[in-house]
Amino acid sequence: MQVANRREWRILTTPLVGFLLLFLGFPIVVNLVYSVSDVTFETLRSPTITGFSNYIALLGEGDFWRASWFSLRFGILTALAECIIGLALAIFLAPLLAKRTFLMAPMMLPLMVAPAMVGLMYRLVLHEFVGPVPYYLYEWFGDSPTFFSVEAAFWTLIVVETLQWTPFAFLLFYMAYRAVPDEVHEAATIDGATPMQIVRTIDLPLMVPTIIVAFFIRFIDGFRVFDNVYTLTGTGPGGSTTSLSIYIYEAFFKQGAIGKAVAASMVLFIASFAVLFGLNWLSSRKSKGARA
Amino acid sequence: MIAALRWVVFIIAALAMNFPVIVTLVTSFKSAREITTNPGFWINQPTFANYLQVLEVSDRLNIFAYLGNSLAAALIGTTLALILAFPAAYAIARGDYGRRILMPSVVNLRAVPLIIFAIPIYMMFQWMGLLDTQLGLGLMLTIVNLPLALVILVNAIAEVPLELDEAAKMDGASTFEIMLGIIRPVVRPAIVTTFIFGFITAWNEFLFGLMLTTNKAVPMTVGASFFFSASGGGVQWGPASAVMIIGALPPMLLGLVMYKQISGSMTAGAVKG
Numbered sequence: 408m409q410v411a412n413r414r415e416w417r418i419l420t421t422p423l424v425g426f427l428l429l430f431l432g433f434p435i436v437v438n439l440v441y442s443v444s445d446v447t448f449e450t451l452r453s454p455t456i457t458g459f460s461n462y463i464a465l466l467g468e469g470d471f472w473r474a475s476w477f478s479l480r481f482g483i484l485t486a487l488a489e490c491i492i493g494l495a496l497a498i499f500l501a502p503l504l505a506k507r508t509f510l511m512a513p514m515m516l517p518l519m520v521a522p523a524m525v526g527l528m529y530r531l532v533l534h535e536f537v538g539p540v541p542y543y544l545y546e547w548f549g550d551s552p553t554f555f556s557v558e559a560a561f562w563t564l565i566v567v568e569t570l571q572w573t574p575f576a577f578l579l580f581y582m583a584y585r586a587v588p589d590e591v592h593e594a595a596t597i598d599g600a601t602p603m604q605i606v607r608t609i610d611l612p613l614m615v616p617t618i619i620v621a622f623f624i625r626f627i628d629g630f631r632v633f634d635n636v637y638t639l640t641g642t643g644p645g646g647s648t649t650s651l652s653i654y655i656y657e658a659f660f661k662q663g664a665i666g667k668a669v670a671a672s673m674v675l676f677i678a679s680f681a682v683l684f685g686l687n688w689l690s691s692r693k694s695k696g697a698r699a
Numbered sequence: 700m701i702a703a704l705r706w707v708v709f710i711i712a713a714l715a716m717n718f719p720v721i722v723t724l725v726t727s728f729k730s731a732r733e734i735t736t737n738p739g740f741w742i743n744q745p746t747f748a749n750y751l752q753v754l755e756v757s758d759r760l761n762i763f764a765y766l767g768n769s770l771a772a773a774l775i776g777t778t779l780a781l782i783l784a785f786p787a788a789y790a791i792a793r794g795d796y797g798r799r800i801l802m803p804s805v806v807n808l809r810a811v812p813l814i815i816f817a818i819p820i821y822m823m824f825q826w827m828g829l830l831d832t833q834l835g836l837g838l839m840l841t842i843v844n845l846p847l848a849l850v851i852l853v854n855a856i857a858e859v860p861l862e863l864d865e866a867a868k869m870d871g872a873s874t875f876e877i878m879l880g881i882i883r884p885v886v887r888p889a890i891v892t893t894f895i896f897g898f899i900t901a902w903n904e905f906l907f908g909l910m911l912t913t914n915k916a917v918p919m920t921v922g923a924s925f926f927f928s929a930s931g932g933g934v935q936w937g938p939a940s941a942v943m944i945i946g947a948l949p950p951m952l953l954g955l956v957m958y959k960q961i962s963g964s965m966t967a968g969a970v971k972g
Contacts, residue, residue: 409794410793410794410861410864410865410868410874410877411790411793411794411874413794413796415794415874416790416794416796416797417790417796419786419787419789419790419796419874419878420786420787420790420791420796420797420801422782422783422786422787423783423784423786423787423801423805423845424787424801426783426841427804427805430816430820430838430839430841430842431808431816431842433819433823434815434816434818434819434820434823435815435816435819437818437819437822437823438815438816438818438819441818441819451822496708496712499705499708500705500708500709500712502702502705503702503705503706503709504709508959510709511958511959511962512955512958513713513717514712514713514716515954515958515961515962516716516717516720516951516954516955517716517717517720518954519899519903519947519950519951519953519954519955520719520720520903520947520950520951521902521903521904521905521920521946521947521950522903522905523903523905523920523921523923523924524903524920524923524943524946524947525719527923527924527927527939527943528719528720528722528723528943529719530927530934531719531722531723531726531936531939531940532718532719532722532723534936536735536738537726537734537735537738537936538722538738539722539738539739539740541738542738542739543739570715570716570718571716573716574716578962582962623810624810627810630812631812631814633814633905633906634905634906634920637905637909638905638924651812652812652814652906655814655817655818656814656817656906656909656910659817659818659821660910665818668818669818669819672814672815672816672817672818673815675812675814675815676811676815679810679811679812679815682810683807683810683811686810687803687807
């Protein structure tokens with residue numbers, strides 16, 4: 408029995424559809440138009456269409472490619488680090504956490520703190536004169552690295568991002584690991600398998616779908632990073648920590664280069680759709696396992 | 700032996716991940732003098748002076764305004780997301796209406812860099828007079844919250860036995876009455892989870908606070924950074940630490956109380972990715 412008819416379903420979804428068209432559909436159209444126009448803050452309402460000059464200028468700009476390269480490396484490296492550490496922690500700590508769920512709370516706490524705040528907090532943590540990390544490094548080793556030099560700033564940010572978001576990967580992996588039936592583990596143990604063998608031949612293969620999904624989610628979040636990078640290093644020494652999101656923000660607000668900023672937005676839009684197609688394709692192929 | 704090693708690894712991991720909060724908390728109870736002379740973990744003379752200083756309202760810095768703006772915008776962003784998502788979730792779960800286009804479009808928003816939409820929305824808000832208002836920020840936060848709200852609610856409604864709807868319909872209830880009178884009470888836990896989780900997400904949002912507010916509607920995440928450039932002579936680390944703790948406290952407390960529900964909802968969104 409159908410609870411309602413099509414017309415009623417349409418009425419129920421209309422508010423959401425209308426909201427999306429207004430706040431997302433309209434912006435996409437505006438982006439599209441502005442990205443092929445000669446537009447300044449004075450000509451917002453009557454932009455002149457000039458073709459692809461914004462895109463050509465953007466793609467010929469070193470700063471744009473540098474920001475893209477930063478985002479790509481940042482996304483891949485943090486996602487890798489978070490997944491590897493998260494996976495190791497989930498499997499190693501599972502016996503400890505199984506009967507003590509309250510221990511999950513401190514592990515999840517970092518996920519509750521605003522990334523922008525975390526960026527600000529690390530300014531203190533790593534500060535040359537008042538930060539405990541350089542202080543203790545000097546006390547114990549007589550020397551401390553400069554965390555925000557051109558070479559080091561990128562890696563500082565990688566560590567900061569990884570420390571905050573490893574709990575997310577950990578959480579996903581912990582749940583997937585717990586979902587493997589105990590009988591499977593018992594049977595393997597009776598057959599004489601070592602714990603390492605069980606993890607490698609049974610748990611990891613079963614967790615592959617979750618690992619792929621976790622990696623993609625963390626990659627996407629790392630790729631579009633803004634908050635903690637912006638509050639910790641800004642754009643970094645010599646623009647060395649400008650992510651794509653920060654690049655678009657700066658192009659628009661600091662330089663008033665509207666055409667360039669919206670062209671970059673469209674490039675990012677297309678790129679994220681390419682990634683999303685990949686993710687959806689993978690998860691539709693593997694969704695049965697991932698939902699377990 | 701290995702059990703002890705597990706404890707060691709757990710404690711190191713928990714401390715490392717929560718390190719910035721711990722350091723900031725410790726620093727917030729040190730006097731300005733002690734911060735510069737003793738950057739270590741041990742506090743010699745704990746003081747509340749930093750908190751008292753931060754709570755003092757000045758022309759430039761008003762922590763109560765930032766907290767109020769975060770609260771208002773997060774409430775708007777969470778409530779509106781629920782109001783929009785709930786009926787749509789009902790249509791998707793019961794009628795399969797919108798499962799092919801609407802549902803994926805919203806869910807995939809979770810993974811789209813929202814800065815893509817930021818510039819046109821900035822201009823739109825300028826025309827509509829929504830720049831630097833709590834409502835404007837709240838509308839943006841609605842977009843941020845919609846994907847998880849929809850996923851959680853669709854899953855929750857799909858788990859309610861269809862017989863409930865059918866029995867109510869036999870009794871002559873309209874679709875609207877079934878949705879609000881029968882389904883809504885049953886999925887109340889999911890609604891509460893969505894609300895709490897959405898509130899935390901909205902409270903922690905930074906980019907749109909930075910872009911869409913300048914003065915009147917500045918949220919806590921952005922306002923906290925003002926304390927880093929408060930006055931001449933560099934950062935006043937004591938008050939800055941106190942501000943960060945105050946700003947980070949609401950989502951942390953909510954998270955601690957609700958961590959079980961939240962872990963479920965986080966993975967709900969992730970697994971359906």
